[in-house]
Amino acid sequence: MYTANGRPDANAMLKQYSPLVRRLAHQMIAKLPANVEIDDLIQVGMIGLHDALGRFDTExxxxxxxxATQRIRGAMLDELRGSDWMSRGNRRQQREIEAAVHKLEQIYGRAPQESEIAKEMGVSLTEYQDTLTKVRGTQLVYLEDMVGDEGGDEFLDRHVANEEANPLAQLQDHRMREALVDAIKKLPEREQYVMSMYYEHDMNLKEIAAVLGVTESRVCQLHSQSIARLRVKLREW
Incomplete structure (x- = not known):
């Protein structure tokens, strides 16, 4: 794997360690919102790997x-920190949906219907569904949910950058997964199907739409609404 002058053979090393990049990308994306593309992380990770090759010193x-793992993770984290995952306007609309869901759950003691949420928000059902489409790609946890009093990147550092070395984070993640499973079981049946197909079976929107006999846009709406319901439950957790 080294040239005649003792330097790493870049092409051979890139080929050998590209699976490491993919593995790190898949580990990281499990903690990230659905709109973060695995291919983007892999591409940035390969740049980090190439950088590691140029900086590595056997001495x-x-x-x-x-x-290389440190350089690859660092490149991915830098990319994530510089990304605007969700516009402020869409984030505000998402929180308005969550507030309406939370209020109605307290009133009815059950998951509110779309028409009830729309009424609570003071919009028509069509307007509400359009909003669900706009906020597609929302995540269960926003960075600002997890940062400290002074802001910063504590969420990425604690839950993504080096989770293997943080037993507390592992315990918290285990408890959160249990809470998430329980919350999913309380979703309306169709939304349970969407979440299961999307996250457990890795199906895309088009495939889910075909199974449910609806449009891709409708699946997107159901997904966004499910996320809002789950965030309400997880905030209680």
């Missing part, structure tokens, strides 16, 4: 994979 006494 440092560190294995290349350990060094």
């Amino acid at each position: 440092q006494g560190v294995q290349f994979e350990t060094f």
Whole structure:
């Protein structure tokens, strides 16, 4: 894997360690919103790998994979920190939906229907569904939900950057998964199907739409509405 002058053979090393990039990308994306593309993380990770090849020094006494892992993760985190996952306007609309869902759940003791949510928000059903389409790609956890009093990147650092070395984060994640499973079971039946097909079976919107006999836009709406309901439940957790 090294050239005649003792430097790493870039092409051979890129080929050998590209699976490491993919593995790190898949580990990281499990903590991120659905609108973050795995291919984007892999592409940025490959840039990090290439950077690691140029900076690695065998005299440092560190294995290349350990060094490369740090550079790859760093490149991915830099990309995520610089990304605007969701516009402020859409985020505000998402929170308005969540507030309406929470209020109606307290009143009715059940998951409110779309028409009830629309009425609570003071809009027509069509307008409400249009809003659900606009906020597509929303996540269960926003960065600002997890940052400290002074802001910053604590969520990424704690839950994404080096979760293997943080037993508390692992415990919290385990508890959150249990809470999430319980919350999904309380969703309306059709929304349960959407979440199951999207996250458990890795089906895209078009495939889910075909199964349910609806449009892709409708699946997007159901997904956004499910996320709003789940965020209300997880906030209680």
